[in-house]
Amino acid sequence: MTEDDNEICIAVSACLLGEEVRYDGGHRRHSFVADDLARFVTLVPVCPEVELGLGVPRETIRLVDGGGIVRLRGTTSGDDHTRGMKQLGKRRAADLKKRDLCGYVFKARSPSCGLFRVPLHRDGKQPLRAGRGMFAEAVTSALPELPVEEEGRLDDAKLRETFVERVFGYARLRRAFKPRWRTRDLIEFHASEKLLLLAHRPAAYRSLGRLVARGAEIDRAELSTTYRTDYMAALAAPATIGRHVNVLQHIAGYFKRDLDAASREELARAIGDYGDGLVPLVVPATLLAFFARRFENEYLLSQSYLAPHPKELMLRNHV
Numbered sequence: 001m002t003e004d005d006n007e008i009c010i011a012v013s014a015c016l017l018g019e020e021v022r023y024d025g026g027h028r029r030h031s032f033v034a035d036d037l038a039r040f041v042t043l044v045p046v047c048p049e050v051e052l053g054l055g056v057p058r059e060t061i062r063l064v065d066g067g068g069i070v071r072l073r074g075t076t077s078g079d080d081h082t083r084g085m086k087q088l089g090k091r092r093a094a095d096l097k098k099r100d101l102c103g104y105v106f107k108a109r110s111p112s113c114g115l116f117r118v119p120l121h122r123d124g125k126q127p128l129r130a131g132r133g134m135f136a137e138a139v140t141s142a143l144p145e146l147p148v149e150e151e152g153r154l155d156d157a158k159l160r161e162t163f164v165e166r167v168f169g170y171a172r173l174r175r176a177f178k179p180r181w182r183t184r185d186l187i188e189f190h191a192s193e194k195l196l197l198l199a200h201r202p203a204a205y206r207s208l209g210r211l212v213a214r215g216a217e218i219d220r221a222e223l224s225t226t227y228r229t230d231y232m233a234a235l236a237a238p239a240t241i242g243r244h245v246n247v248l249q250h251i252a253g254y255f256k257r258d259l260d261a262a263s264r265e266e267l268a269r270a271i272g273d274y275g276d277g278l279v280p281l282v283v284p285a286t287l288l289a290f291f292a293r294r295f296e297n298e299y300l301l302s303q304s305y306l307a308p309h310p311k312e313l314m315l316r317n318h319v
């Protein structure tokens, strides 16, 4: 973990941090977020329903589809909270933007916080699992680059690793585009993200490279927006085992002359075993990082691919 990682802020639905803010006075503490992630980032709890003044305990609310217009209503009273929640979402998104937010973990299925497949109630019909929580919708519309995820999906090792990788990638991106950033900062950033981008979306690495090369001819604001958007979209594309194998073999190529035949064979076996699903990514990646340090390969040591997030989270032990 670096000093810069301390600056990383992730907003979290407050009930996932153990705060007793749910409609029934309960919580849904999520230990990966509240215990593990909390050691490496600053967590910002947000409960939109409490902030809206609905109190604890409170009437449950739900998304209701009224002829194509989605409203947020009390389940029994029918009270309409649509306007208030939309306004709160806009206001909170602006506040969170100022806090240099790098991610958001939302509570699944909530009519306020859920990201995917939130029940959308329709008169006389089965609810459609196609909604997005009204607060989550306002935040994601205002902050489209922001890495977001639901807590339930974080129980899947692959999705968890991808989300955390995006959060830390977003933090590095923000540091590269600090106020008064120079073209040189962007060139350095792009070079150090090469192997990570290749593991996700090789075409994006190349198109972003072309963009950086034309940097001097492009308006700075446009360059920044396009690079940021495309970089985050590339990280959101799942890294595949095949692409990881390509990247690992590419790194191994740097040690061809440094290693004896037995060590080269050992390395090739570790990469092959990962490709065959016999060992997790952490095995060949750790071996390669060790050789990069041992042979003082500054280029490889600068690659975010070898340390995309704190190793203590052990995310690569399960993918």
Ligand code: SF4
Binding pocket: 013, 014, 015, 016, 021, 022, 023, 046, 047, 048, 049, 050, 107, 110, 112, 113
């Ligand atoms: S899901 Fe969202 S609105 Fe509901 S209790 Fe949790 S933080 Fe509050």
